[in-house]
Amino acid sequence: MIKFGIIGTGRIARRFLKEIEHVDGASISVVYNPHGGSAMEFVSRLQDDIVGLMPSAVLGLSKYSLPEPVDKVEDMWDKVDAVYISSPHGTHIEYAKEALEHGKHVLCEKPLALSGKEAEKVFKLARKKKLVVMEGLKTAYMPGFKNLCDTARSGMIGDIVHVRAAFTKLVPEDSREFTDSDVAGSFRELGSYGMLAVFSLLGLDYKSVSFETMRNKDGVDIFTVADFKFAGAYGSVTTGIGVKSEGSLVVSGTKGYIVVPAPWWLTKHYEVHFEDPNRIISYDEEMEGDGLRYEIREFVDRVNGAPASVELEGLSIAMAEVMEKA
Helix, strand or coil: CCEEEEEEEHHHHHHHHHHHHHCCCEEEEEEEEEEEEHHHHHHHHHHHHHHHHHHHHHHHHCCCCCEEECCHHHHCCHCCEEEECCCCHHHHHHHHHHHHCCCCCCEEEEEEEEECCHHHHHHHHHHCCCCCCEEEHHHHHHHHHHHHHHHHHHHCCCEEEEEEEEEEECEEEEEHHHHHHCCCHHHHHEEEEEEEEHHHHHCCCCCCCEEEEECCCCCCCEEEEEEEHHHHHHHEEEECCCCCCCCCEEEEEECCCCEEEECHHHHCCEECCCCCCCEEEEEECCCCCHHHHHHHHHHHHHCCCCCCCCCCCHCCCCCHHHHHHC
């Protein structure tokens, strides 16, 4: 049984607790937040709604007891085998390095790092320590997205020449997406998803990237379009936290195109279209829960010695390099 410690007690941490129930060989031992009482409050809320959050608990079948709350990170290391980092973006890389130095595997929410050099350092450290570091991009591990990529590469639509991915969400201006100093903004919040699609389908060897960004009165990026140029191909990533757009993915080729309707990052359905408008091939894909369990399962398998089903180290480094330029 791999014992997890959760670093950070935000929205995604609660979803992680629910989804890990569906992954064999993993449990949560500790929840850490450095702000006084936050971890205890998080666990107390779990006690209040545990039946709703962990359905198996109502029958006494939950695979783990409530995690222990701690507000000092040093109180966590001897109680866990791995950490799930869901703290504010700017803290991810330091927590990842600290966990590795203490001999713990790391599953880190996106973005893992905000510079390519920092990402390279953490992967190098993991190899030195013979530990697993994995960026938490759940879409990459979902069956639907994997099958979509296989279809796109199969030659069915010919050569891929353009990938366009959009992910926007409207959030209150007092939310962390607006207020976290130095790391606020739509591209740092959502750009990893679109870059996953672009880099997975076009590769990492882009020639240039340019950004068009709309900012609010405080200078926060509320809408960004990032355009990538490759040799003979193009990619476009659209993000927004103050502007709403269609959240679709379109892959254009020399023989046809693939469209994944919103929310494309869950990839439950996609269609292949051709010159003949009456010729459409539709695919429906499975998705369990909110998809996070696929990411957790991949991580647990890798910690147990299985090879990666999707190799994201190079992609994680490339995304961090783009984040630095944005």
